[in-house]
Amino acid sequence: MAKLHIDTAPVWEAFRQDSECPLCLLHAKVEAANVDYFLGESVMEPDQRIEVNQKGFCGRHFKQMYEIGNRLGLALMTHTHMKETMRSLREDAQKLRDAAAAEASKPAISRWVGGRKNGGIQEIADTLSSLDARCVLCERVRESMRRYVYTLLYLYKREPEFAELLAHSKGMCLKHFGETLKMAPEHLSGSALKQFVDRLTEVELANFDRLEGEIDWFTRKFDYRNDDKPWGNSRDAVKRSINKLRTHVIDE
Ligand SMILES: [Zn+2]
Ligand SMILES: [Zn+2]
Numbered sequence: 001m002a003k004l005h006i007d008t009a010p011v012w013e014a015f016r017q018d019s020e021c022p023l024c025l026l027h028a029k030v031e032a033a034n035v036d037y038f039l040g041e042s043v044m045e046p047d048q049r050i051e052v053n054q055k056g057f058c059g060r061h062f063k064q065m066y067e068i069g070n071r072l073g074l075a076l077m078t079h080t081h082m083k084e085t086m087r088s089l090r091e092d093a094q095k096l097r098d099a100a101a102a103e104a105s106k107p108a109i110s111r112w113v114g115g116r117k118n119g120g121i122q123e124i125a126d127t128l129s130s131l132d133a134r135c136v137l138c139e140r141v142r143e144s145m146r147r148y149v150y151t152l153l154y155l156y157k158r159e160p161e162f163a164e165l166l167a168h169s170k171g172m173c174l175k176h177f178g179e180t181l182k183m184a185p186e187h188l189s190g191s192a193l194k195q196f197v198d199r200l201t202e203v204e205l206a207n208f209d210r211l212e213g214e215i216d217w218f219t220r221k222f223d224y225r226n227d228d229k230p231w232g233n234s235r236d237a238v239k240r241s242i243n244k245l246r247t248h249v250i251d252e
Helices: 009-016 022-039 046-055 059-068 071-104 108-113 119-129 136-158 160-167 174-187 190-220 237-246
Strands: none
Touching (some): 009 022, 009 160, 022 071, 022 174, 046 136, 136 160, 136 174, 174 237
16 A cells, blocks of 8 residues: 555544544545546446446445436436346346255255255345445445545654644544554554554543543433533534444434
8 A cells, every 4th residue: 555645635634623533524525525426427437337337336325326316327327237237137037946946846854954045045135135235336435445544544653743633633433443443553563553552542432431421411401400501512412422333324
């Protein structure tokens, strides 16, 4: 990854904002830019179309594109993805027929021994139920996020001002905390790695404490005895807590 062009500005900007997770802010931006791209330019690009035809999008991203309302671009992609899906569905249908026939001709005892694992049928069923995991847009977003985490580690190593900013931030959501920890040993080592992990973990714990206090106060505000007391930072504590626990579920 060392040869990548490093665009540090978006990472600085995200960490300078007041948020529960700067990486979630970046994620939202990258996701929105990709939704625009897939509804716009990509429709006209043959390479992209081939990939979209094969993989399609996950439910979350289909929904985001649907809600934007560029119905022609989305219709064109959905149509050709559907045709591609039908092509493999026809192949699967033949395999299913064969597997079902083989299953039917087995003696009862081997059906018992084999349990519910009926080879061909199971395999096709697994593929169908995991279609949501294949998404061109998720792949693009993941790639950009890897670059941003790399940039974060790069800045931490080289810019003391950034290390300070991180130390005084509100930490990250759990998933991005995990992703940052996962990449840290690739780019930091020895005492620098130890210091980074210690610092980030400290920030994370301190901010979970803070947020736990805020959501606690939210629940106490339902007690009539607290009617007249101020909300403090608790009004949107439920939303921020959910986003902290589960990454960017509810829009800021
Ligand atoms: Zn996050
Ligand atoms: Zn997706």
